[in-house]
Amino acid sequence: MASPVKPAVSVRGLHKAFGARTVLDGIDLEVEPGEFVALLGRSGCGKSTLLRILAGLDREVGGEAEVPGTVSIAFQQPRLLPWRKVWRNISLGLHKPNGRAIALKALEEVRLTDHADAWPLTLSGGEAQRVSLARALVREPDVLLLDEPFGALDALTRLAMHHLVEDLWARHKPAVLLVTHDVDEALLLADRILVLDEGRIVATHHVALPRPRRRASVVEQRTRVLADLGVDVEEAA
Amino acid sequence: MTLSIAGVAARPKTATPVQTRKFTLPLRWISPVALVLLWQLASSTGVLSPDKLASPLTVAQAAGELVADGQLGEAFAVSITRVLFGFLIGGFAGVVLGLVSGLSRWGETLLDPPVQMLRTLPHLGLIPLFILWFGIGEEPKLALVAAGVAFPLYLNLHAGIRQTDPGLVEAARVLGYSRFERIVHVVLPSAVPQTLVGLRIAFGTAWLSLIVAEQINADAGLGFLINNAREFLRTDVVVVGLVVYALLGLTTDALVRLLERRILRWRAR
Ligand SMILES: Nc1ncnc2c1ncn2[C@@H]1O[C@H](COP(=O)(O)OP(=O)(O)OP(=O)(O)O)[C@@H](O)[C@H]1O
Numbered sequence A: 001m002a003s004p005v006k007p008a009v010s011v012r013g014l015h016k017a018f019g020a021r022t023v024l025d026g027i028d029l030e031v032e033p034g035e036f037v038a039l040l041g042r043s044g045c046g047k048s049t050l051l052r053i054l055a056g057l058d059r060e061v062g063g064e065a066e067v068p069g070t071v072s073i074a075f076q077q078p079r080l081l082p083w084r085k086v087w088r089n090i091s092l093g094l095h096k097p098n099g100r101a102i103a104l105k106a107l108e109e110v111r112l113t114d115h116a117d118a119w120p121l122t123l124s125g126g127e128a129q130r131v132s133l134a135r136a137l138v139r140e141p142d143v144l145l146l147d148e149p150f151g152a153l154d155a156l157t158r159l160a161m162h163h164l165v166e167d168l169w170a171r172h173k174p175a176v177l178l179v180t181h182d183v184d185e186a187l188l189l190a191d192r193i194l195v196l197d198e199g200r201i202v203a204t205h206h207v208a209l210p211r212p213r214r215r216a217s218v219v220e221q222r223t224r225v226l227a228d229l230g231v232d233v234e235e236a237a
Numbered sequence B: 001m002t003l004s005i006a007g008v009a010a011r012p013k014t015a016t017p018v019q020t021r022k023f024t025l026p027l028r029w030i031s032p033v034a035l036v037l038l039w040q041l042a043s044s045t046g047v048l049s050p051d052k053l054a055s056p057l058t059v060a061q062a063a064g065e066l067v068a069d070g071q072l073g074e075a076f077a078v079s080i081t082r083v084l085f086g087f088l089i090g091g092f093a094g095v096v097l098g099l100v101s102g103l104s105r106w107g108e109t110l111l112d113p114p115v116q117m118l119r120t121l122p123h124l125g126l127i128p129l130f131i132l133w134f135g136i137g138e139e140p141k142l143a144l145v146a147a148g149v150a151f152p153l154y155l156n157l158h159a160g161i162r163q164t165d166p167g168l169v170e171a172a173r174v175l176g177y178s179r180f181e182r183i184v185h186v187v188l189p190s191a192v193p194q195t196l197v198g199l200r201i202a203f204g205t206a207w208l209s210l211i212v213a214e215q216i217n218a219d220a221g222l223g224f225l226i227n228n229a230r231e232f233l234r235t236d237v238v239v240v241g242l243v244v245y246a247l248l249g250l251t252t253d254a255l256v257r258l259l260e261r262r263i264l265r266w267r268a269r
């Protein structure tokens, strides 16, 4: 399956251990430019670790992890600078002259324009996460790493954020690697779903459903993905 | 319906703190005022001889006289100048050393061990050396204040920089901050709260150092005023000098608090 375009992410035999504990045990992964990949797996299986490596934050690894283009990331915790106003948190590091205008536009997209001049510590958990998301999106990277960016959001905001991410992805076409615990979310957004377990990719699902997707259309495939996660849906229902 | 209930319920809530404040403030003043009254009573009845401690009224009178004939103002100016210059020298040294050892690995390797060893030395113990090195003029006094200021500033700035959340530094790196931007927007702001703690301690030791330094053959300043008064058994003037020292300390403390409230606005919640 040699592809003519250079992959946005290419990982071969990636191995990572913290002391004696092996967290990633031979990961092979290629992400095409513009591809939307969702990463599922139980807590502690190494999803954040993989994203950190792809972001270039951890180089003490075995194997190869190559990300040729620009990367931006929304971490599992918002990681905003508490001493810089919300809009500055978005525009800092961009190195563009109209930083505030860009930040305001990004805030409009996550529906937080009113909070542009607020201190981050006054934001709710979900609001802070949306700022962090806006901060990642505004950079228009080649590879966008999203580590459970919708974790602290209520169901309604979560839906709005799905649309937002899909929208921005459709417009700028970055390769996206989205970590999530929500199978429906993965099915709604991703081209491909990877299931990570015990440091390996144990299952891959291609999602060929036409976009925009609706909840009902994903139900059938959901059962199969859940089975890979070790959940028996008949029993759970 | 629900709204009106909430409105009624909310009212006593806001009223309570106001009431408690109104009553606690005067209550806190009962014992200090009583102590001063007792002191005055002891002096008036002759229990407390003026050679040991002048009465509050005499002290107030002495203060008035010292202000009127300009002695207090002059002494005040001399002492303030000493602290100011000592503080500038020590502050500059503490901040520069703290930045170098906080921001560069080599700086830390070379600077931190000797500073950490020297900090265990009570700096007031350096007086004999300072007198040998600098004589008995202004220099040893400035040096003592400077030493008292430099250490707490260095230690807290260094610790503050070290405490920077690595998560924030990581985020800044991925988000494209330059090294300079990481220092200005991430590392230094996160060191500010700890540095302000250091600043407050530095002011405290600055005044303490001044008081001790002014015992060294001072021919001007508050310490001179006090020492001179001691020779003439003028306990009232001694007390005036002490009160001025205390007020100066309180003032700088209040200034740092004010600075804290302004700089750390982002903490507001
Ligand atoms: N710096 C570290 N030192 C030691 N162990 C670590 C470190 N970082 C992560 N680990 C361990 O590696 C494992 C994977 O962590 P990781 O954060 O990647 O999990 P995760 O899949 O993102 O989990 P979650 O879904 O809960 O966020 C965990 O067992 C964790 O304890």
Ligand SMILES: [Mg+2]
Residues within 6 Å of the ligand: A047, A048, A049, A076, A147
């Ligand atoms: Mg994680």
